[in-house]
Amino acid sequence: MTLTSFGPANRIKRSAETHPLTWRLRDDGEAVWLEEYQAKNGYAAARKAFADMAQDDIVQTVKDAGLKGRGGAGFPTGVKWGLMPKDESINIRYLLCNADEMEPNTWKDRMLMEQLPHLLIEGMLISARALKTYRGYIFLRGEYTTAAKHLNRAVEEAKAAGLLGKNILGSGFDFELFVHTGAGRYICGEETALINSLEGRRANPRSKPPFPAAVGVWGKPTCVNNVETLCNVPAIIADGVDWYKSLAREGSEDMGTKLMGFSGKVKNPGLWELPFGVTGRELFEDYAGGMRDGFKLKCWQPGGAGTGFLLPEHLDAQMYAGGIAKVGTRMGTGLAMAVDDSVNMVSLLRNMEEFFSRESCGFCTPCRDGLPWSVKLLRAIENGEGQAGDIETLLGLVGFLGPGKTFCAHAPGAVEPLGSAIKYFRSEFEAGIAPTSAAVPPLARPIVVGA
Template sequence: MENMHRPLTQNIRPDRLFATLADYESTGGYQGLRRALSELQPKEVQQWVKDSGLRGRGGAGFSTGLKWSLVPMDDGRRPRYLIANGDEMEPGTFKDRLLLERDPHQLIEGVIIASYAIQASVAYIFLRAEYHLAARRIEHALQEARAKGYLGGRVLNSDFSLEIHLHTSAGRYICGEETALINSLEGKRAHPRTKPPFSVISGLWGKPTVVNNIETLCNVPHIIRNGIDWYKGLSRGVDHGTKLFGASGRVKRPGLWELPMGTPIREILEDHAGGMQDGFKLRGLLPGGASTDFLLPEQLDLPMEYDAVMKAGSRMGTGTMIILDDRTCPVKMVLNLEQFFAQESCGWCTPCRDGLPWTVTLLQDIIDGRGRPEDLDTLSRHTRMMGPGNTFCALAPGAMEPLQSALKFFRADFERYITGAGGG
């Protein structure tokens, strides 16, 4: 019987093995697909997901059903494509890996239902290059699904047909940006595209394309199977459903937990992560992965919801928190993150291509004792010049979020390096 409170992780086994088709079906697997094909029209599936309040779990939090509804359905523009974005490469983020490796059929069912909703005949699972175990398990699950009639021509004897292909990434973080991902799938360099047109209008090979996060798609079968009211009842706040929340850093039990949307940060850190390790104190945290602004200990009672965290000056992002303790230098922590983002820039636009390496150089100079007071002003200017609206995609603006908040909250740490008083 389905675990009604933790649908996403009900099939996660403690022995680290993955749920087979038989395991998945025993807990209600593919019943959502059967219901969609037998009882609902494609636009009704779109409306169900829209009414459920499911928002994208990849970081942006856009309404999933609304995104689907933007796909042209009545103009004869076929084929249409559905892409599951599994290019999970952000530092501190590891939520999709759990779902990909341990319950691949949940994703596959979500992809099939989403494809039916937009009448796509071909779907792709775009996977991070380093997720070798996930790739093997997904391939096995796809074979099981085809053999059982969940994929191929006339799915479950309906008029709907679908093929799903697994595509392994070329290994670049920029592929997580949906238009760069599409370029990569087409065999081109992974550069973002100009928007508009948006992918739902002109995406893969110029055809309407929906790109959804892995966790987002894993929610879909449960919504269709159990209904809108059930899904709304899972949460503790304004946003609906459950979410995979994680914590890494100097906590006693770093990990990942499926919890109701709206769970306070304090509860996640203290009850589930076990609190700080002995001898360490909490100084700050990045609430949603490496590309979010720092929050402070006095903000621990914030609910983990998109708008609430946004109003507090950060973003919920992927919901996987990176903890800053009192023995870790925030300047060095930010340098480590900026080095990653600089390395992963695709080089397409000047602010990102030149601005991120410049940021790294300034931070390294400060740490090495070569910093000048005016360097802090230059770094602050960078956070504005590489902010939203000034770059081709969101990579550089995301990279600026931990830096701009570190300059705001931990400026004294930067200044100690510059004055020669010593850093952390």
């Protein structure tokens, strides 16, 4: 896995002043264990938070810094923390780390957990102190076996050093942390489905309200944050709000840095810590090196399989939530994918929708039935057997499965790339309509479950 720095071609080295997430990384890619982590100022922020800051001050600092969730939704972290109850009599609270990284084309959290496990633990320790939570869980994608091994070792190191467990740093505060490996469901990335799975239930999303801050795991107040989100907390506490805000580029409404990447047939696929507000073109050309010889950029996704496709002319958009929204889609996870000119969009979308259909929890009808329907239509179009009206039916499904139409955000994320692909490459879909097919009214073509 490639990691470079702010400057192209590694001309600028990572430093604590510019790379709060990655400056401690080893050049050989091996994990940074406790002794080395502490030698690189590790747990200094936790000591500051425990010795010099009231719990509410930690929450306010994170809120003032403008930290937002890095899992894709982008909800303000300090605001989320502020939803936890203030009632001191509620002495059982939980902090959950969402490490169920199953978004296709996304691997940023894996790098942090495998190479900097103590950064995540320190972030959770400070967060637990702020939220008054006595127990934490890292809900980890089951396939991340190396991450599980490294996190469990780091937890034991932290316990032995008095950084987890009872009376941490002599403060009287207790915090236990456990690594829980999931059974492999994409839907567990949704926080309430994650909670159900952790409890041993079927991984279906829950009705909200009540929100997890009021009624979460085992009915107790719970805060769920993404890996990268929690890894930002130590630097904010150590170096302050103004410094953290200064990291972002001018014009960005999101603060700090972000792990961003590019995959596909680019010359230098990889992952980089970059300031919010860099352009897609910088990411694509200066870091990913542009397309490999013999390939041309056809389109790209800015942040995982659940974000809409953009054209090459959209590369000048700034990489932050509002900047990507201006060109019609979402920032998502910030890990982009280049689609080259040899790819047929119908085949690509059929593959994507098969994944999303398979990973639906089946809890609500539009998602359970609509996604297999889209796969059936796309497969027919891919094979040149589409019927007149199929494209309109697909667009109808995009509307029926859009935001607010389903129980959680799985279906809207699944159909966003489909709608954008038809918008920009409709001719490729039209090419799969059989010339002798009779017109079928939109949404009238039946679906055969399992066909």
